[in-house]
Every structure is written in structure tokens, then in C-alpha cells.
Amino acid sequence: MPxxxxxxxxxxVVVVLLVVMNAFMSREGLFGFGLPxxxxxxxxxTGISIILASSLNLITGFTGQFSIGHxxxxxxxxxxxxxxxxxxxxxxxxxxxxxxGATLAQSIVFLAVIIFGAxxxxxxxxxxxxxxxxxxGDYLAIVTLGFAEIIRIxxxxxxxxxxxxxxxxxxxxWDGRQIIPQYANFIWxxxxxxxxxxxxxxxxxxxxxxxxISIREDELAAEAxxxxxxxxxxxxxxxxxxxxxxxxxxxxxxRQFLHTNDFQFIRSIEIIIMIVLGGxxxxxxxxxxxxxxxxxxxxxxxxxxxxxxxxxxxxSALLIxxxxxxxxxxxxxxxxxxxxxxxxxxxxxGDKPAGEKGVxxxxxxxxxxxxxxKEIEQGKExx
Amino acid sequence: MDTFVQQLINGLNVGAIxxxxxxxxxxxxxxxxxxxxxxxxxxxxxxxxGYFIALSLGLAAGPSLLSLTFILVxxxxxxxxxxxxxxRFAYRPVRKYSRMTTLIMAIGVSLLIENLFVARIGAAxxxxxxxxxxxxxxxxxxxxxAAISKAQIIIFLVSIALMLLLQWIVFRTxxxxxxxxxxxxxxxxxxxxxxxxxxxxxxxxxxxxLAAAGGVLTAQYNPNIDPLMGILTGLxxxxxxxxxxxxxxxxxxxGGLLIGAAETFVVGYGYHIGIASTYRDAVAFAILILxxxxxxxxxxxxxxxxxx
Numbered sequence: 001m002p003x004x005x006x007x008x009x010x011x012x013v014v015v016v017l018l019v020v021m022n023a024f025m026s027r028e029g030l031f032g033f034g035l036p037x038x039x040x041x042x043x044x045x046t047g048i049s050i051i052l053a054s055s056l057n058l059i060t061g062f063t064g065q066f067s068i069g070h071x072x073x074x075x076x077x078x079x080x081x082x083x084x085x086x087x088x089x090x091x092x093x094x095x096x097x098x099x100x101g102a103t104l105a106q107s108i109v110f111l112a113v114i115i116f117g118a119x120x121x122x123x124x125x126x127x128x129x130x131x132x133x134x135x136x137g138d139y140l141a142i143v144t145l146g147f148a149e150i151i152r153i154x155x156x157x158x159x160x161x162x163x164x165x166x167x168x169x170x171x172x173x174w175d176g177r178q179i180i181p182q183y184a185n186f187i188w189x190x191x192x193x194x195x196x197x198x199x200x201x202x203x204x205x206x207x208x209x210x211x212x213i214s215i216r217e218d219e220l221a222a223e224a225x226x227x228x229x230x231x232x233x234x235x236x237x238x239x240x241x242x243x244x245x246x247x248x249x250x251x252x253x254x255r256q257f258l259h260t261n262d263f264q265f266i267r268s269i270e271i272i273i274m275i276v277l278g279g280x281x282x283x284x285x286x287x288x289x290x291x292x293x294x295x296x297x298x299x300x301x302x303x304x305x306x307x308x309x310x311x312x313x314x315x316s317a318l319l320i321x322x323x324x325x326x327x328x329x330x331x332x333x334x335x336x337x338x339x340x341x342x343x344x345x346x347x348x349x350g351d352k353p354a355g356e357k358g359v360x361x362x363x364x365x366x367x368x369x370x371x372x373x374k375e376i377e378q379g380k381e382x383x
Numbered sequence: 384m385d386t387f388v389q390q391l392i393n394g395l396n397v398g399a400i401x402x403x404x405x406x407x408x409x410x411x412x413x414x415x416x417x418x419x420x421x422x423x424x425x426x427x428x429x430x431x432x433g434y435f436i437a438l439s440l441g442l443a444a445g446p447s448l449l450s451l452t453f454i455l456v457x458x459x460x461x462x463x464x465x466x467x468x469x470x471r472f473a474y475r476p477v478r479k480y481s482r483m484t485t486l487i488m489a490i491g492v493s494l495l496i497e498n499l500f501v502a503r504i505g506a507a508x509x510x511x512x513x514x515x516x517x518x519x520x521x522x523x524x525x526x527x528x529a530a531i532s533k534a535q536i537i538i539f540l541v542s543i544a545l546m547l548l549l550q551w552i553v554f555r556t557x558x559x560x561x562x563x564x565x566x567x568x569x570x571x572x573x574x575x576x577x578x579x580x581x582x583x584x585x586x587x588x589x590x591x592x593l594a595a596a597g598g599v600l601t602a603q604y605n606p607n608i609d610p611l612m613g614i615l616t617g618l619x620x621x622x623x624x625x626x627x628x629x630x631x632x633x634x635x636x637x638g639g640l641l642i643g644a645a646e647t648f649v650v651g652y653g654y655h656i657g658i659a660s661t662y663r664d665a666v667a668f669a670i671l672i673l674x675x676x677x678x679x680x681x682x683x684x685x686x687x688x689x690x691x
Contacts, residue, residue: 066483068490131676138418138486139675142621146668149618153665265614269494276487312498319491324476327484 014194022186040186042298044254047189048247049290051196053274054283055243058200060272061280062209063236064216065133066141070244071267072148073121075260077245078252079161081117085183085253086169087160087176089113110183114192114249121245122238124151129237134230136219140237148268152260166259167252184254192250196243201283203239212236216281266312273315276322279331288331385527390651391644396535396604398643399542403597404620405627405635406549407466407590413566413630414586416482420489421469422594423617424496425462429595430608431500432458434511443512451514455541455599459592466591467584475580493614500610508609511602534603545596546636549589553632562586566630619646619667626674628684637682642667 024033025040035043056070089109096105124147132143160174161167170176203209211232214222223229252258270293278289301308322330404426411419433454437443442450473492477484515533522530553559564572565582573579601616602608623642627634646667650660674681 060483064481064483066486128672131672135675135679138482139625139679141486142418142618142625143668143672143675145618146622146671149615150665150668153661157659157661269490272487272490280483310498310502313495313502316491316494316498319487320473320495323484323488323491327477327480 014191018187018190018194021190025186042295044184044186044189046291046294047186047193048251048254049271049274049294050193050287051189051243051247051250052271053278053286053290054193054196054200055240055247056271057275057278057280057283057286058203058212058243059233059236059240061275061282061286062204062216063212063233064219065233065237066138067144067237067240068141068265068268068272069128069144069146069148070240070271071263071265072144072151073124073241073244074248074251074267075148075151075155075263076124076241076248077117077121078248078258078263079155079167080120080245081113081249082167082180082252082258083161084113084116085109085177086167086180087174090177106181106183110188110253113253114246117249118242118245121248122242124245125238125241126234129234129241133233133237145265145268148263148265152263155260161258164260166257168257180253180256180258182253182256184250189250189254192246196246197283197287199239199243203236204283208232208235213281270315273319276319276329279329279333281333282329282331282335284335285329285331288336385529386651388525388527388529390647392529392531392535393651394644394647395640396538396643397647398623398640399538400597400601400639401616401620401623401643402636402639403542403545403593403600404617405623405639406546406632407594408621409624409627409629409632409635410562410566410586410590412624414562414569414583415474415478415485417474417485418489418621419474419587419590420486420493420617421473421496422590423613423615423620424493425466425469425591425613426594426598426617426620427500427608427610427613428465428496428598429458429462429591430511430598430602430612431504431610432461432595433599433602434509434608437512437514442514446512446514446516448514451537451599451603454514455596458599459595462595462598463588463592466587466594470584470587475583497610497614504610506610508607511606511608513603513606515603532604534600538600538604541596541600545593549593549632552589558582558585615664619664622667622671625671626681628681631681631683634681634683642670645670 025035025043027037028034052070052074056067059065059067089112092112093105093109096108099105100108128143128147129140132140155161156164160171162171167180169179204212211222211227214225214227215229215232219229248263251262274289274293275286276289277292278285278287297308297311300311300314307314326332404422407422407425408419411417411422436454436457437450442454469492473488474485477488515537520533522532523536524530551559553562561572561577561582562585564575564577565579565586569579572582598608598613619642620639623638624635625638626641627636627638646663649658649666650663653660653662
């Protein structure tokens, strides 16, 4: 079958699945069968987690740059898009409704504010990325952390988005919508999750992706091969931030309430745990990690005793155990899918000496040699 | 003028604490190239160690300088042990892996300590006993309205003494020479017969002890201690270390004092230029981004050429 027909078929399948799932999850249900709202909410939040984990995976898993402020970019996207919805979209929506009907008008407005949120988050990524990604080492980690903290403090000080009381809708002296409309449903969230996965997949499989992976494996060698490492790192970081912004926009229009407490340090850590659990540098792994980490607290909630209050202890212990036993993440760089079932005899990535470095390493056996050389080079680095 | 002097005293006082914590960051980074995220939590552990010792021994009843000294030393020893345990069981096993692994490990350890404390004793702040009686006693007046409290004087004296002690250890003793050798080049130091594992362990012990001293001293000035107190303070101390030039000991002290002063001045004077005092916590990070843009090696640091 020609590729483009395959693609169109795939697209049709995804759209049909999303529409059916969405109908099933909606309050009316599908032919009388509906999912309770509690489960529908968990599924939607899982979709948002998938966007966050996949986008963080691009910069941390594939490019090897450690970012611990992903929640900050999510906050930027969430607040900027909801801000637009509440204060500036009403007139536009009314005008479009007269022209195209309510559903289409709503969709156009929502898409516009999502793109706005993504752009603002990308801009924030650019501002944060340029000073910190020029430098080698762990500066990105600390700057992203600091940035997420600054953003939180700035938002807390903006009265127009509710400040410390949270953002539910217009704040009295100003005109706007009373409450944030619930634009986001599973078609949007699931759709953007698929888009994120496809975009990350295409980037990783392109020559850009090769460049990113080479930066992860050995930045100095990548530079010696003529790769403009700063440019690629900033690019990956900006794309990653933009998707975090999209996740934030969806989150805001799904929950209909924003508070800075939702975007604290622990939120960023949660996203990191998702990709560590799934395996850094594995697209399917990140999706799996996102699903597990979003559903796990809900399961813990059901357990007897106060295990739920220990969930953060469990998270951190999990992180430590994974780092001690499988530093490349549970899945490593391995992808799983239908082809996985066909050849079960393939050795897992971690068994190779190359896997020892903690960060996953591409399949070529040559990298193992390069990698052992790095061990020696790291000693020199101390000089 | 009075206000300025007052703000300066308060700022340098906060800065002295940051400096004590920053020393631990800078020493560990100098040797292992690791941002020890758990360091801020060791500071918290130090404060709580002092709190629980004071409670269990009944020292909280009467304020005295002697009990404060005892608690300071005891909590420094406990924190040193905690620091060594963290190094031994969390960092040493992953030292051979990539930097990102050790960094994630550091975050994991930090979260584990915080959440264990929250789960065991709750997140509500507790009141650290006041050994100096400085909350009941009026502060000493310098001139005009500027004043300095007994706790502030003690913080200055103790932190200066500890910094001088560290300087002496690092530059005048055999162990200090070994530490400098390890931070210069770990593998060569090993070849010269230095027990690098022991030196790294010692570095963690010293850094943790300094952080614990910071914790107990802070608690004399601001008695509210809680399990999450180390996060923000730790991060700011790290920024202080970067500002001074990471790996550089005098740099950490300078950076700490500057961050403390900058923060206090934003609270004290910010409203004149329209900056709310809630931005206090953002100052350090704004400084960090500026440093990275203008002088990534820090104020006193030197640029390190990366070799292949």
C-alpha cells in the first residue's frame, strides 16, 4: 500500500476513535453507555500527561538536556491562553457564531487560544533557553527550576488572573467571561496527544533528530562534526516548551480553574518521573510512563490506610530505585509496539555495555567504544 | 540612612546563612561536578536535629549560650553523618553513570527526605526554641533606628568562625590538600595515592555540617522550621555558589552575602520602584539568569577550558 494511503487511513482511524471515545466519555454517553465523569476526567488528564511527557522527552530524553521546570512552561501556556479566552475571545466567538455556527466558532476560538498559549510558552522557552543552553553542564536544570519559580511568583502577583485566589473567570473590575468555558474534550486532548507523539517521532527520525541524539551522546564530538549544538538545543527546548504550553492550555480549558499550586516544582518532577519510568529516549516509553504516573495516585487513593499520603515518598523511592538499578529508565531507549511481539528474542538494550552510561545509547555498537572513551575523558574534564 | 544600615545588616545576616549552605554546594560541585539537590534538605535535617535534641534533653526550658553551642555541634555531627550516608548509598553507586543520572538521583534523594519528613511529622511549621532570649530582649541600638539583635550577632560570629575554620582546613591541612587535589583531577589524585572515596565522603560531611549550622542559626533568627524549608533556601544558596563562581570557596561566601543583601533590599526598597515584596524569592533566580548571560564562570571563578 502506498504510504500516503496508509497515512490517510491512519488519520481516519484516529479521528473516528477520538470521536467515538469522546461520545462515550461525554455526559450523555454513547447509545446509553457512558463512562462516569471520574474516569473520563482521569483519561483526559492522562492525555495531557502524555503531551507533557512526550515533549519533555524531546529535550531531556533525546537531547540529553535536563529540564526541571516543565510545569513552568505549562503554567505560561495555561494562563496566557485562558487569559485570552476570558478577556478577549467573547466578541470574536459571537461574530463567528453568526457566520459559521456555534460549534465551528468555538473550535476556531479554542484553536486560536491554544496556539497563542503555545507561542507564549515557546517565547518563554527561548528566553530561558538561550542563556542556559549556550553553556555546558547542568545550568539548564537550575535555570528552568528558577524560571518555573519566577513564573509562579509573577502569576501570583497579577490580579487580573486571580493571583493567589486562582483563576476561575473574569476578575470584577474587568469585563470578560464569568467562568472559563470548558472547551477541551477528549477530541482536543487526545488529538493533541497524537499530534505531539507524531511531531516528536518525526523530529527524532529526521536528521534534526540525529543531531539531537548526537548532542546527547557526546556534545563535544557533535560539535566537532559541525553540528551547531546551541542552535539545536535551543530549538528542541523551544518546541518542547511550546507543547508544554499546549498541554497547559488544554488543562486550563478542561479544568475551568487555574491555580499556581497546580504548577509547582512537584509537578515538574512528576513529568520527569514519567519519562524516567518509561525510559529516556523512548517515545512509547514516555506515553506508558505518563499513563502509569497519572493513574497510580488514583489507585493509591483506593488503597486502605494512608498510603495516599505516602505517594510522594513512593514516587521518590521509585526514582532512586530506578536510578540505582536501571539508570537508562525502565524501557531504556527501546520502543514497543506490534513489531515487538514478532521478535521477542532481541536482547534488551540495557544488557549491552553501552547501556551502562545511564542515558540510553543508539543501537550502533560503535557507540559503546566511544562511550568508554568518554569515561576517560570525564576524568580529564575535572582538570 | 538608618533604614539602609538596617537593611544591610538584615541582608548580610540572611546572606551569611546562604553562604554557609553555598559552601557545601560549591565543595561538592568542585569535586564531583554534581548539583547536590539534597543539600538544602540536609540544612532542614540539621534544623530538625537541633529541634529534637533540644526537646528530648529538655534544653528548651532555659535559654543559654551553652545549650545552643551543644545543639549546634550535635546537629552538625548528625547532619555530617546524614551527608555521608547520602553520598555512600545514593551518589557513589551512580557516580560512574552520566551526569543526568546523578542529577536525577540527587532530586530523588531530596524528595525522599522532604516527603519522609512530611509524612512522619507533618508539613506544619514548628517553633524552634529560642536559646538567646532575643525574642524577648530588645535589640542593641547602633545609631538612629538601626539595631542588631543578639541572634544576628551570633549568626555573624559563628558563620565567620566556621568559614575561617573551613579556609584553614582546605588550605592548611593535609586533608585539605587532598581535597583540592581531588577537585583538581580525580583520577590523578587517585594515582597519587589519595583515597578519593574517603575524601569525597569527608567533603560531604563538612558541607553537610556547615548546612546544619546554617539551619540551627536560622532557627534562632526565624524560629519557624518545617520539612520544606530547605527547598527554596537551598536553591538560593546554589545560585549564590554560581554567582560567586562554582567550585570557588571565597566565591560562595561572596555570592551568599550578595544574594542575601539583594533579596532584603528588594523587600525594603522595592515598593519605591513598583516591585512587590513577594518578588523576594524571584530575585535570586533573576540574578542567576543575568550571571549566566554576562559571566557564566561567576564573579570569582575562572573559565575552565573543556578538553577532549
